[in-house]
Amino acid sequence: MNLIIDIALWTIALALGLAVALRRRPMLGQSLRYGARDFLTLLPRIAIGMIGSGFIAELLPQHLIPSWLGPGTGAAGLILAAFAGALTPGGPVVGFAIATAALKSGAGAPQVIAYTIAWALFALPRVLIFEIPSMPARVVWLRVAVSLPLPFLAAWTAMLVGKP
């Protein structure tokens, strides 16, 4: 499975690279540089985040997670998870690392989905640092307001379907 994903990804990457080479030849070098720079930028974060998540999981009060965020905690667990997600600082790795750690310690999948989505939608530093300066503030608050039900909708769907 792992190998199939790798092959698929690299096929897409090569096909797109070919398209750039054929249609916008002079930009090929530049886009390779962008890709390489992104990779080097991401590398330390992902390394620290992934190695850290194993240790964080080891330290989480694992006996508490099943009773707080376990599959049987229902609406209360979802609300707790969504709040925890919104309060987790932004940055691409923090929320995923904590969520994986919770999952390893016995949190329910819908609760972890609610946590991840709430964190992705509401992490305040990202809203303040990127979103407010780029868009009219009214639109940003409207965006936040219409997003409020989304972690719960996704988690309820997960409960109904019974996956993952």
Added chain:
Amino acid sequence: MPARRRRAFDWSAAVITVLAVTSAALVYFRDGQARFLAILTADLALFGTMLPKVMAGCLIGAFVMMLLPRETVSRWVGAESGLAGILLATVAGAILPGGPFTIYPIAGALLAAGADAGAACAFVISWTLLGYARALVWELPFFGLDFVTWRIIFSIPLPILAGLAARAAWKLMLKRNGGVA
């Protein structure tokens, strides 16, 4: 194309570093060296299998950015674009790679160029929840394929619903304020 100004190490990276180092130290002193090394080896192995995916994800992002005609996108998502405009904004948000440095400015540009608030909301929410680059590079290494696939399937309707709600709310706001938002 404007350069993306993502830095390798900023305060959010510092937060996760402090968390990781503190946790690792606590595990070492609480559970001993053997347990510490076992966790470290398992995490490093996971990290190794993810490297080629991260590298491919970065290249795909860079190539798509070169190929996508952004100026035409802004023409398709105006206030009168109906459900099609919301759907289009959702698809664009899902396929456009790049971090918050690129997505929010594009959303702002779309708004200025005549996209409505509903399409802008659908676009931003779609990038947040469905963006494949983000999922491949960040989420997959942590959760694995099964979890991420289901998480994304459950999220597909969300930007559309939120975009329609935002458009309705925006129209209501316009009406109440006599045409001025």
